[in-house]
Amino acid sequence: MSRQPRSEDRWQKALEIKMQELQRCQEEHGLRSCLTCEKILGCSIRNAYVNAVYESMNKGRGGGFEF
DSSP: OOOOOOHHHHHHHHHHHHHHHHHHHHHHTTOSOGGGOTTGGGOHHHHHHHHHHHHHHHTTOOOOOOO
């Protein structure tokens, strides 16, 4: 019988995937941080990562997240 993953595990897994995507992008562009990237404000990869961080913190309970 398969077990359903706990919802916390789901949010953490999503965060890990987005973090890997972000790190891969930084490596491809030779960056150590998004802060030095000229595309930082409109970057869909970074925005998805920031949203995943927030979702992992609130475990999908909703609410907005704006800087």
